[in-house]
Amino acid sequence: MKEYEIKLEDIQRILLGEVPFHFFVEVILRTAAIYLILMVSMRLMGKRMSSQLSRNEMAAVASLAAAVGVPLMNPDRGLLPAVVIAGVIISLQMLIAWIATKNIKFEAATQDKYNMLIKDGMLNVQAMALTRITQDRVLAQLRSESISHLGMVKRLYFEAGGSFSLLKMNTPIPGLSSIPKWDQEMSERIHSLTEQELCAWCGSYKPGRNATKCNNCKKDVWVYAVRNHKDANR
Incomplete structure:
Protein backbone atom coordinates (compact mmCIF):
# COMPACT_ATOMS: atom_id res chain seq x y z
CA MET A 1 0.00 0.00 0.00
CA LYS A 2 1.27 3.40 -1.00
CA GLU A 3 1.64 6.17 1.58
CA TYR A 4 -0.96 8.35 -0.13
CA GLU A 5 -3.51 5.51 0.12
CA ILE A 6 -3.41 5.55 3.94
CA LYS A 7 -6.12 7.83 5.27
CA LEU A 8 -7.34 8.08 8.86
CA GLU A 9 -10.93 8.60 7.75
CA ASP A 10 -10.92 5.33 5.77
CA ILE A 11 -12.96 3.37 8.34
CA GLN A 12 -13.62 0.47 5.97
CA ARG A 13 -9.89 -0.14 5.47
CA ILE A 14 -9.18 0.17 9.21
CA LEU A 15 -11.90 -2.33 10.15
CA LEU A 16 -11.92 -4.73 7.20
CA GLY A 17 -8.46 -4.30 5.72
CA GLU A 18 -7.90 -4.99 2.02
CA VAL A 19 -9.83 -8.27 1.88
CA PRO A 20 -13.40 -8.53 0.57
CA PHE A 21 -16.21 -8.87 3.10
CA HIS A 22 -17.00 -12.47 2.18
CA PHE A 23 -13.49 -13.45 3.36
CA PHE A 24 -14.79 -13.13 6.93
CA VAL A 25 -17.09 -16.07 6.24
CA GLU A 26 -14.01 -17.97 5.11
CA VAL A 27 -12.21 -16.92 8.30
CA ILE A 28 -14.96 -18.57 10.34
CA LEU A 29 -14.50 -21.80 8.39
CA ARG A 30 -10.71 -21.58 8.67
CA THR A 31 -10.95 -20.96 12.42
CA ALA A 32 -13.16 -24.01 12.86
CA ALA A 33 -10.74 -26.13 10.83
CA ILE A 34 -7.68 -24.85 12.72
CA TYR A 35 -9.43 -25.45 16.05
CA LEU A 36 -10.17 -29.02 14.98
CA ILE A 37 -6.54 -29.54 13.96
CA LEU A 38 -5.33 -28.28 17.34
CA MET A 39 -7.78 -30.41 19.31
CA VAL A 40 -6.87 -33.56 17.39
CA SER A 41 -3.16 -32.79 17.73
CA MET A 42 -3.41 -32.24 21.50
CA ARG A 43 -5.44 -35.42 21.86
CA LEU A 44 -2.91 -37.49 19.93
CA MET A 45 0.02 -36.14 21.96
CA GLY A 46 -1.54 -37.37 25.21
CA LYS A 47 -3.17 -36.21 28.45
CA ARG A 48 -0.08 -34.34 29.64
CA MET A 49 -0.72 -31.69 27.01
CA SER A 50 -3.62 -30.47 29.15
CA SER A 51 -1.63 -30.49 32.41
CA GLN A 52 1.88 -29.40 33.40
CA LEU A 53 3.94 -29.16 30.20
CA SER A 54 7.53 -30.28 29.81
CA ARG A 55 10.02 -28.44 27.62
CA ASN A 56 9.38 -30.71 24.64
CA GLU A 57 5.64 -30.40 24.99
CA MET A 58 5.86 -26.63 25.31
CA ALA A 59 7.97 -26.53 22.14
CA ALA A 60 5.40 -28.71 20.38
CA VAL A 61 2.54 -26.41 21.40
CA ALA A 62 4.46 -23.31 20.29
CA SER A 63 5.28 -24.95 16.95
CA LEU A 64 1.65 -25.89 16.42
CA ALA A 65 0.55 -22.33 17.17
CA ALA A 66 3.08 -20.93 14.71
CA ALA A 67 2.05 -23.42 12.03
CA VAL A 68 -1.69 -22.87 12.23
CA GLY A 69 -1.52 -19.11 12.76
CA VAL A 70 -0.35 -18.34 9.23
CA PRO A 71 -3.27 -19.81 7.25
CA LEU A 72 -5.83 -18.55 9.76
CA MET A 73 -5.89 -14.94 8.50
CA ASN A 74 -3.96 -15.16 5.24
CA PRO A 75 -6.28 -15.83 2.28
CA ASP A 76 -3.46 -16.92 -0.03
CA ARG A 77 -2.29 -19.70 2.32
CA ASN A 115 16.43 -30.25 42.23
CA MET A 116 16.18 -30.29 46.03
CA LEU A 117 15.58 -26.71 47.20
CA ILE A 118 15.09 -27.43 50.92
CA LYS A 119 16.74 -30.16 52.97
CA ASP A 120 15.86 -30.67 56.64
CA GLY A 121 14.57 -27.13 57.13
CA MET A 122 17.44 -25.38 55.33
CA LEU A 123 17.59 -23.78 51.89
CA ASN A 124 19.92 -25.46 49.40
CA VAL A 125 21.70 -22.40 48.03
CA GLN A 126 23.57 -24.35 45.33
CA ALA A 127 20.36 -25.77 43.88
CA MET A 128 18.67 -22.37 44.05
CA ALA A 129 21.53 -20.76 42.15
CA LEU A 130 21.44 -23.55 39.56
CA THR A 131 17.70 -23.23 38.98
CA ARG A 132 17.64 -19.42 39.45
CA ILE A 133 14.92 -19.71 42.09
CA THR A 134 14.92 -16.87 44.60
CA GLN A 135 14.32 -17.07 48.33
CA ASP A 136 11.10 -15.08 47.92
CA ARG A 137 9.82 -17.60 45.37
CA VAL A 138 10.55 -20.54 47.66
CA LEU A 139 8.92 -18.89 50.66
CA ALA A 140 5.88 -17.98 48.55
CA GLN A 141 5.55 -21.63 47.55
CA LEU A 142 5.73 -22.68 51.20
CA ARG A 143 3.02 -20.21 52.14
CA SER A 144 0.80 -21.63 49.41
CA GLU A 145 1.23 -25.02 51.10
CA SER A 146 0.31 -23.56 54.53
CA ILE A 147 3.93 -23.84 55.72
CA SER A 148 4.74 -21.00 58.12
CA HIS A 149 8.45 -21.74 58.69
CA LEU A 150 11.26 -23.84 57.21
CA GLY A 151 11.43 -26.14 60.24
CA MET A 152 8.22 -27.79 59.05
CA VAL A 153 9.83 -28.93 55.77
CA LYS A 154 11.76 -32.17 55.32
CA ARG A 155 12.23 -31.75 51.57
CA LEU A 156 11.12 -29.36 48.85
CA TYR A 157 11.79 -30.60 45.32
CA PHE A 158 11.69 -28.52 42.15
CA GLU A 159 10.51 -31.04 39.57
CA ALA A 160 11.69 -31.26 35.97
CA GLY A 161 8.28 -30.08 34.77
CA GLY A 162 8.49 -26.88 36.83
CA SER A 163 6.20 -27.94 39.69
CA PHE A 164 7.07 -28.23 43.38
CA SER A 165 6.81 -31.31 45.63
CA LEU A 166 6.77 -30.92 49.41
CA LEU A 167 7.53 -33.44 52.17
CA LYS A 168 6.79 -32.29 55.70
CA MET A 169 8.71 -33.01 58.87
CA ASN A 170 7.09 -35.63 61.10
CA THR A 171 8.10 -33.48 64.07
CA PRO A 172 8.69 -29.81 63.16
CA ILE A 173 11.85 -28.13 64.42
CA PRO A 174 12.44 -24.38 64.94
CA GLY A 175 13.11 -22.70 61.62
CA LEU A 176 13.17 -19.54 59.52
CA SER A 177 9.77 -17.88 59.18
CA SER A 178 8.14 -17.87 55.74
CA ILE A 179 5.83 -15.00 56.72
CA PRO A 180 6.85 -11.67 55.11
CA LYS A 181 8.73 -9.38 57.47
CA TRP A 182 6.18 -6.60 57.04
CA ASP A 183 3.36 -8.87 58.28
CA GLN A 184 4.56 -8.96 61.88
CA GLU A 185 1.01 -9.23 63.16
CA MET A 186 0.46 -12.57 61.44
CA SER A 187 3.86 -13.87 62.54
CA GLU A 188 3.14 -13.06 66.19
CA ARG A 189 -0.26 -14.68 65.90
CA ILE A 190 1.07 -18.09 64.84
CA HIS A 191 4.75 -18.07 65.91
CA SER A 192 6.70 -18.04 69.12
CA LEU A 193 10.39 -17.10 69.17
CA THR A 194 13.04 -19.54 70.34
CA GLU A 195 16.54 -18.90 71.67
CA GLN A 196 18.09 -20.63 68.65
CA GLU A 197 19.75 -18.26 66.16
CA LEU A 198 19.85 -19.05 62.47
CA CYS A 199 20.74 -17.44 59.15
CA ALA A 200 18.17 -14.89 58.02
CA TRP A 201 18.57 -15.99 54.40
CA CYS A 202 18.90 -19.79 54.26
CA GLY A 203 17.69 -20.91 57.70
CA SER A 204 20.92 -22.68 58.66
CA TYR A 205 21.53 -22.81 62.41
CA LYS A 206 24.26 -20.55 63.75
CA PRO A 207 27.29 -22.83 64.27
CA GLY A 208 28.48 -21.02 67.39
CA ARG A 209 27.86 -17.97 69.53
CA ASN A 210 30.85 -16.14 68.04
CA ALA A 211 30.23 -17.17 64.43
CA THR A 212 30.16 -14.26 61.99
CA LYS A 213 29.12 -15.93 58.73
CA CYS A 214 26.74 -18.71 57.79
CA ASN A 215 28.50 -21.91 56.75
CA ASN A 216 25.84 -22.59 54.13
CA CYS A 217 25.35 -19.28 52.29
CA LYS A 218 28.20 -17.13 53.74
CA LYS A 219 25.81 -14.34 54.76
CA ASP A 220 26.16 -12.62 58.13
CA VAL A 221 22.65 -11.70 59.25
CA TRP A 222 21.12 -13.74 62.07
CA VAL A 223 17.57 -13.98 63.42
CA TYR A 224 15.86 -16.11 66.04
CA ALA A 225 14.19 -19.28 64.87
CA VAL A 226 10.43 -19.59 65.26
CA ARG A 227 8.02 -22.40 65.88
CA ASN A 228 4.26 -22.54 65.78
CA HIS A 229 2.40 -21.99 69.04
CA LYS A 230 0.74 -25.39 68.77
CA ASP A 231 4.14 -27.12 68.40
CA ALA A 232 5.62 -25.19 71.33
CA ASN A 233 2.83 -26.45 73.59
CA ARG A 234 3.48 -30.10 72.87
Whole structure:
Protein backbone atom coordinates (compact mmCIF):
# COMPACT_ATOMS: atom_id res chain seq x y z
CA MET A 1 0.00 0.00 0.00
CA LYS A 2 1.27 3.40 -1.00
CA GLU A 3 1.64 6.17 1.58
CA TYR A 4 -0.96 8.35 -0.13
CA GLU A 5 -3.51 5.51 0.12
CA ILE A 6 -3.41 5.55 3.94
CA LYS A 7 -6.12 7.83 5.27
CA LEU A 8 -7.34 8.08 8.86
CA GLU A 9 -10.93 8.60 7.75
CA ASP A 10 -10.92 5.33 5.77
CA ILE A 11 -12.96 3.37 8.34
CA GLN A 12 -13.62 0.47 5.97
CA ARG A 13 -9.89 -0.14 5.47
CA ILE A 14 -9.18 0.17 9.21
CA LEU A 15 -11.90 -2.33 10.15
CA LEU A 16 -11.92 -4.73 7.20
CA GLY A 17 -8.46 -4.30 5.72
CA GLU A 18 -7.90 -4.99 2.02
CA VAL A 19 -9.83 -8.27 1.88
CA PRO A 20 -13.40 -8.53 0.57
CA PHE A 21 -16.21 -8.87 3.10
CA HIS A 22 -17.00 -12.47 2.18
CA PHE A 23 -13.49 -13.45 3.36
CA PHE A 24 -14.79 -13.13 6.93
CA VAL A 25 -17.09 -16.07 6.24
CA GLU A 26 -14.01 -17.97 5.11
CA VAL A 27 -12.21 -16.92 8.30
CA ILE A 28 -14.96 -18.57 10.34
CA LEU A 29 -14.50 -21.80 8.39
CA ARG A 30 -10.71 -21.58 8.67
CA THR A 31 -10.95 -20.96 12.42
CA ALA A 32 -13.16 -24.01 12.86
CA ALA A 33 -10.74 -26.13 10.83
CA ILE A 34 -7.68 -24.85 12.72
CA TYR A 35 -9.43 -25.45 16.05
CA LEU A 36 -10.17 -29.02 14.98
CA ILE A 37 -6.54 -29.54 13.96
CA LEU A 38 -5.33 -28.28 17.34
CA MET A 39 -7.78 -30.41 19.31
CA VAL A 40 -6.87 -33.56 17.39
CA SER A 41 -3.16 -32.79 17.73
CA MET A 42 -3.41 -32.24 21.50
CA ARG A 43 -5.44 -35.42 21.86
CA LEU A 44 -2.91 -37.49 19.93
CA MET A 45 0.02 -36.14 21.96
CA GLY A 46 -1.54 -37.37 25.21
CA LYS A 47 -3.17 -36.21 28.45
CA ARG A 48 -0.08 -34.34 29.64
CA MET A 49 -0.72 -31.69 27.01
CA SER A 50 -3.62 -30.47 29.15
CA SER A 51 -1.63 -30.49 32.41
CA GLN A 52 1.88 -29.40 33.40
CA LEU A 53 3.94 -29.16 30.20
CA SER A 54 7.53 -30.28 29.81
CA ARG A 55 10.02 -28.44 27.62
CA ASN A 56 9.38 -30.71 24.64
CA GLU A 57 5.64 -30.40 24.99
CA MET A 58 5.86 -26.63 25.31
CA ALA A 59 7.97 -26.53 22.14
CA ALA A 60 5.40 -28.71 20.38
CA VAL A 61 2.54 -26.41 21.40
CA ALA A 62 4.46 -23.31 20.29
CA SER A 63 5.28 -24.95 16.95
CA LEU A 64 1.65 -25.89 16.42
CA ALA A 65 0.55 -22.33 17.17
CA ALA A 66 3.08 -20.93 14.71
CA ALA A 67 2.05 -23.42 12.03
CA VAL A 68 -1.69 -22.87 12.23
CA GLY A 69 -1.52 -19.11 12.76
CA VAL A 70 -0.35 -18.34 9.23
CA PRO A 71 -3.27 -19.81 7.25
CA LEU A 72 -5.83 -18.55 9.76
CA MET A 73 -5.89 -14.94 8.50
CA ASN A 74 -3.96 -15.16 5.24
CA PRO A 75 -6.28 -15.83 2.28
CA ASP A 76 -3.46 -16.92 -0.03
CA ARG A 77 -2.29 -19.70 2.32
CA GLY A 78 -3.99 -23.08 2.31
CA LEU A 79 -4.81 -25.31 5.28
CA LEU A 80 -3.03 -28.43 4.00
CA PRO A 81 0.50 -27.25 4.96
CA ALA A 82 -0.72 -26.68 8.52
CA VAL A 83 -2.08 -30.22 8.61
CA VAL A 84 1.25 -31.61 7.35
CA ILE A 85 3.23 -29.58 9.90
CA ALA A 86 0.91 -30.72 12.69
CA GLY A 87 1.45 -34.33 11.63
CA VAL A 88 5.24 -33.91 11.74
CA ILE A 89 5.10 -32.25 15.18
CA ILE A 90 2.85 -34.99 16.56
CA SER A 91 5.13 -37.71 15.19
CA LEU A 92 8.26 -36.12 16.67
CA GLN A 93 6.62 -35.56 20.06
CA MET A 94 5.36 -39.15 20.23
CA LEU A 95 8.81 -40.46 19.20
CA ILE A 96 10.58 -38.38 21.86
CA ALA A 97 8.08 -39.51 24.51
CA TRP A 98 8.53 -43.17 23.53
CA ILE A 99 12.34 -42.98 23.62
CA ALA A 100 12.18 -41.20 26.99
CA THR A 101 10.22 -44.11 28.48
CA LYS A 102 12.94 -46.53 27.34
CA ASN A 103 16.09 -44.52 28.07
CA ILE A 104 16.63 -42.75 31.41
CA LYS A 105 19.61 -40.74 30.13
CA PHE A 106 17.64 -39.52 27.13
CA GLU A 107 14.76 -38.53 29.41
CA ALA A 108 17.12 -36.58 31.68
CA ALA A 109 18.70 -34.85 28.68
CA THR A 110 15.36 -33.78 27.18
CA GLN A 111 13.26 -33.23 30.32
CA ASP A 112 15.97 -32.03 32.75
CA LYS A 113 16.32 -33.27 36.34
CA TYR A 114 14.66 -32.38 39.62
CA ASN A 115 16.43 -30.25 42.23
CA MET A 116 16.18 -30.29 46.03
CA LEU A 117 15.58 -26.71 47.20
CA ILE A 118 15.09 -27.43 50.92
CA LYS A 119 16.74 -30.16 52.97
CA ASP A 120 15.86 -30.67 56.64
CA GLY A 121 14.57 -27.13 57.13
CA MET A 122 17.44 -25.38 55.33
CA LEU A 123 17.59 -23.78 51.89
CA ASN A 124 19.92 -25.46 49.40
CA VAL A 125 21.70 -22.40 48.03
CA GLN A 126 23.57 -24.35 45.33
CA ALA A 127 20.36 -25.77 43.88
CA MET A 128 18.67 -22.37 44.05
CA ALA A 129 21.53 -20.76 42.15
CA LEU A 130 21.44 -23.55 39.56
CA THR A 131 17.70 -23.23 38.98
CA ARG A 132 17.64 -19.42 39.45
CA ILE A 133 14.92 -19.71 42.09
CA THR A 134 14.92 -16.87 44.60
CA GLN A 135 14.32 -17.07 48.33
CA ASP A 136 11.10 -15.08 47.92
CA ARG A 137 9.82 -17.60 45.37
CA VAL A 138 10.55 -20.54 47.66
CA LEU A 139 8.92 -18.89 50.66
CA ALA A 140 5.88 -17.98 48.55
CA GLN A 141 5.55 -21.63 47.55
CA LEU A 142 5.73 -22.68 51.20
CA ARG A 143 3.02 -20.21 52.14
CA SER A 144 0.80 -21.63 49.41
CA GLU A 145 1.23 -25.02 51.10
CA SER A 146 0.31 -23.56 54.53
CA ILE A 147 3.93 -23.84 55.72
CA SER A 148 4.74 -21.00 58.12
CA HIS A 149 8.45 -21.74 58.69
CA LEU A 150 11.26 -23.84 57.21
CA GLY A 151 11.43 -26.14 60.24
CA MET A 152 8.22 -27.79 59.05
CA VAL A 153 9.83 -28.93 55.77
CA LYS A 154 11.76 -32.17 55.32
CA ARG A 155 12.23 -31.75 51.57
CA LEU A 156 11.12 -29.36 48.85
CA TYR A 157 11.79 -30.60 45.32
CA PHE A 158 11.69 -28.52 42.15
CA GLU A 159 10.51 -31.04 39.57
CA ALA A 160 11.69 -31.26 35.97
CA GLY A 161 8.28 -30.08 34.77
CA GLY A 162 8.49 -26.88 36.83
CA SER A 163 6.20 -27.94 39.69
CA PHE A 164 7.07 -28.23 43.38
CA SER A 165 6.81 -31.31 45.63
CA LEU A 166 6.77 -30.92 49.41
CA LEU A 167 7.53 -33.44 52.17
CA LYS A 168 6.79 -32.29 55.70
CA MET A 169 8.71 -33.01 58.87
CA ASN A 170 7.09 -35.63 61.10
CA THR A 171 8.10 -33.48 64.07
CA PRO A 172 8.69 -29.81 63.16
CA ILE A 173 11.85 -28.13 64.42
CA PRO A 174 12.44 -24.38 64.94
CA GLY A 175 13.11 -22.70 61.62
CA LEU A 176 13.17 -19.54 59.52
CA SER A 177 9.77 -17.88 59.18
CA SER A 178 8.14 -17.87 55.74
CA ILE A 179 5.83 -15.00 56.72
CA PRO A 180 6.85 -11.67 55.11
CA LYS A 181 8.73 -9.38 57.47
CA TRP A 182 6.18 -6.60 57.04
CA ASP A 183 3.36 -8.87 58.28
CA GLN A 184 4.56 -8.96 61.88
CA GLU A 185 1.01 -9.23 63.16
CA MET A 186 0.46 -12.57 61.44
CA SER A 187 3.86 -13.87 62.54
CA GLU A 188 3.14 -13.06 66.19
CA ARG A 189 -0.26 -14.68 65.90
CA ILE A 190 1.07 -18.09 64.84
CA HIS A 191 4.75 -18.07 65.91
CA SER A 192 6.70 -18.04 69.12
CA LEU A 193 10.39 -17.10 69.17
CA THR A 194 13.04 -19.54 70.34
CA GLU A 195 16.54 -18.90 71.67
CA GLN A 196 18.09 -20.63 68.65
CA GLU A 197 19.75 -18.26 66.16
CA LEU A 198 19.85 -19.05 62.47
CA CYS A 199 20.74 -17.44 59.15
CA ALA A 200 18.17 -14.89 58.02
CA TRP A 201 18.57 -15.99 54.40
CA CYS A 202 18.90 -19.79 54.26
CA GLY A 203 17.69 -20.91 57.70
CA SER A 204 20.92 -22.68 58.66
CA TYR A 205 21.53 -22.81 62.41
CA LYS A 206 24.26 -20.55 63.75
CA PRO A 207 27.29 -22.83 64.27
CA GLY A 208 28.48 -21.02 67.39
CA ARG A 209 27.86 -17.97 69.53
CA ASN A 210 30.85 -16.14 68.04
CA ALA A 211 30.23 -17.17 64.43
CA THR A 212 30.16 -14.26 61.99
CA LYS A 213 29.12 -15.93 58.73
CA CYS A 214 26.74 -18.71 57.79
CA ASN A 215 28.50 -21.91 56.75
CA ASN A 216 25.84 -22.59 54.13
CA CYS A 217 25.35 -19.28 52.29
CA LYS A 218 28.20 -17.13 53.74
CA LYS A 219 25.81 -14.34 54.76
CA ASP A 220 26.16 -12.62 58.13
CA VAL A 221 22.65 -11.70 59.25
CA TRP A 222 21.12 -13.74 62.07
CA VAL A 223 17.57 -13.98 63.42
CA TYR A 224 15.86 -16.11 66.04
CA ALA A 225 14.19 -19.28 64.87
CA VAL A 226 10.43 -19.59 65.26
CA ARG A 227 8.02 -22.40 65.88
CA ASN A 228 4.26 -22.54 65.78
CA HIS A 229 2.40 -21.99 69.04
CA LYS A 230 0.74 -25.39 68.77
CA ASP A 231 4.14 -27.12 68.40
CA ALA A 232 5.62 -25.19 71.33
CA ASN A 233 2.83 -26.45 73.59
CA ARG A 234 3.48 -30.10 72.87
